[in-house]
Amino acid sequence: MSYKLLCIGLLLASAGALAAQPAKDWQSVFAVDKETLGVKGANPYFNLTPGYTLAYRHGKDRDTLTVLNETKRIDGVETRVVEDRELRNGQTVELTRDYFAIDSVTNDVYYFGEDVDVYKNGKVVRHEGAWLSGVNGAKFGMMMPGAPKPGQRFYQEHAPGVAMDRFEILSVSEKVITPAGTFEKCVHVVESSAIEKGLRDHKWYAPGVGQVKDAEMVLVRYGAK
Numbered sequence: 001m002s003y004k005l006l007c008i009g010l011l012l013a014s015a016g017a018l019a020a021q022p023a024k025d026w027q028s029v030f031a032v033d034k035e036t037l038g039v040k041g042a043n044p045y046f047n048l049t050p051g052y053t054l055a056y057r058h059g060k061d062r063d064t065l066t067v068l069n070e071t072k073r074i075d076g077v078e079t080r081v082v083e084d085r086e087l088r089n090g091q092t093v094e095l096t097r098d099y100f101a102i103d104s105v106t107n108d109v110y111y112f113g114e115d116v117d118v119y120k121n122g123k124v125v126r127h128e129g130a131w132l133s134g135v136n137g138a139k140f141g142m143m144m145p146g147a148p149k150p151g152q153r154f155y156q157e158h159a160p161g162v163a164m165d166r167f168e169i170l171s172v173s174e175k176v177i178t179p180a181g182t183f184e185k186c187v188h189v190v191e192s193s194a195i196e197k198g199l200r201d202h203k204w205y206a207p208g209v210g211q212v213k214d215a216e217m218v219l220v221r222y223g224a225k
Contacts (some may be wrong), residue, residue, distance in 0.1 A: 026166045028155040030142060032103055037077045037110065041102035045187055045205040046109045046144040048080045048100060051224045054210055056217040062087040063217055074112045075134030077101045092119050100143060107146030111156050113138065131159035148172055148187050164194035176204045176212050180219040183212050
């Protein structure tokens with residue numbers, strides 16, 4: 001074999017090896033039709049039905065997610081409002097209004113931003129982390145695929161300099177035991193950030209329920225109000 005042919009063969013082999021490797025990048029661009037995004041649809045791991053509530057605790061800390069009967073139009077899309085209230089020693093420390101839309105075709109849930117109130121001694125002191133898709137270069141991200149698969153990696157938030165959270169799906173078959181019950185076939189994800197170095201937050205989502213564990217915070221109650 002000539003030297004030229006040998007080099008060509010090595011290059012082709014190298015290219016083939018690279019093509020066979022799994023993608024390492026975090027997906028940040030989503031080719032979705034905004035006409036199919038809105039508040040209609042059903043994701044088994046992320047319930048957006050108005051009135052649905054998930055309550056968590058860890059020690060004296062409490063966190064409650066409530067799907068409100070409210071919508072907000074963001075970046076040309078009608079989104080569902082979810083209130084996230086965090087309490088420490090019985091006092092509200094953060095109140096967030098998160099905005100989600102679901103693709104009625106795929107049941108993928110996308111995150112369109114958040115309004116944040118951070119409290120101190122009962123008063124709002126700042127709005128750190130707030131962002132909205134379509135404002136100041138921010139764009140919506142993936143919150144939960146309709147059919148999650150291990151190895152998928154997505155940006156949840158893409159607001160440069162403000163919020164760049166992302167997640168990787170580690171498993172779709174885990175068992176989680178909480179005060180609210182024992183849940184099978186849970187999706188296990190690990191969250192990190194492109195701007196907060198060292199951040200690694202593990203979360204688990206159960207089919208038909210939603211998030212059942214967030215790091216040390218465990219589900220104690222769920223369902224319609």
